[in-house]
Amino acid sequence: MAQPHVAAASDSGLEDLTVLVVDDNANMLKLLRTLFKALRIRYVHEASSAEGAIELMKDIPFDVILTDLAMQPIDGVELVRALRTHPQSPNPRIPILMLTGHTDAKLVMKARDAGIDDFLAKPVSVNMLRDRLTRVMTGRRPFVRTAAYTGPERRTREKPINGPDRRGR
Numbered sequence: 001m002a003q004p005h006v007a008a009a010s011d012s013g014l015e016d017l018t019v020l021v022v023d024d025n026a027n028m029l030k031l032l033r034t035l036f037k038a039l040r041i042r043y044v045h046e047a048s049s050a051e052g053a054i055e056l057m058k059d060i061p062f063d064v065i066l067t068d069l070a071m072q073p074i075d076g077v078e079l080v081r082a083l084r085t086h087p088q089s090p091n092p093r094i095p096i097l098m099l100t101g102h103t104d105a106k107l108v109m110k111a112r113d114a115g116i117d118d119f120l121a122k123p124v125s126v127n128m129l130r131d132r133l134t135r136v137m138t139g140r141r142p143f144v145r146t147a148a149y150t151g152p153e154r155r156t157r158e159k160p161i162n163g164p165d166r167r168g169r
Contacts, residue, residue, distance in 0.1 A: 014133050018043040018060065022053040022067040022079065023099070031124070032066070038126045039133075050074035054082070057090040064136060066120070069100035069111060076100070077114045084115035084150040092150065093143050095136040099124065115151025117141075 019041060021032050029046050036044045045060060047053040050071065056062075065083075069076040080096055083089050098111045101122035108119065117136040120128060141153040 014130065014137070015040045015042065017041055017063045017133070017137070018045070020045050020047065020053060020056060020060070020062045020065045022047045022050065022065065022071070022076070024048050024068065024071045028068065028099075028122075032129075035124065035126045035129050039130055050076075050079040050082070053079060054090070057083075062091070062094060064095045064097065064133065066097045066099055069098055069102060069107065077111050080111065080114040080116055080151075095140065097132055097136060112154055113149065115149070117152050 019036065021029060021036075021044060023029050023032070023046075026048075029048070033044065033046075045056055045062070047056055050067075051074065053065070053067070067076040067079055071079075074082075076098055080098070083094065083096070084092050086092075095117045096115070097118050097120050098116045099120045099122065100107065100111075103119070103121050111119070117140075118132050120132050144151065144153050
């Protein structure tokens with residue numbers, strides 16, 4: 001059987017990214033290391049906890065974060081919320097991909113409402129990773145900061161909104 005085409009790094013434009021991967025599962029970190037290597041992304045840093053991620057962010061200017069949802073003691077949603085809203089956050093506007101095997105609607109909405117840019121569902125492939133990274137790096141939605149939400153615009157489609165929830169432009 002023919003192998004699916006995997007774009008070379010020169011096709012993707014991602015090879016110079018500085019990436020932070022946050023996951024408390026050593027096997028998942030190993031798999032992600034392999035996927036990033038296949039994309040020729042050289043600058044990949046790892047943290048096994050939300051606390052470790054925040055410490056690394058104080059010293060390294062990352063371009064994007066890939067974080068797992070189900071971590072202990074602080075999960076990925078709480079990490080995203082802290083990065084987006086805490087006054088001491090090193091980079092509240094950084095693109096964030098949420099990696100998860102839990103894709104039920106409630107968790108998706110919870111992560112979206114915390115301020116993620118996009119989802120990456122497990123099991124993850126090199127093509128899925130490349131596509132999501134490309135999407136968050138080249139198709140950034142406007143950043144929104146309100147009393148109730150901080151993160152990328154949650155609407156992904158141009159759909160007219162009528163009624164009391166319509167925002168003025």
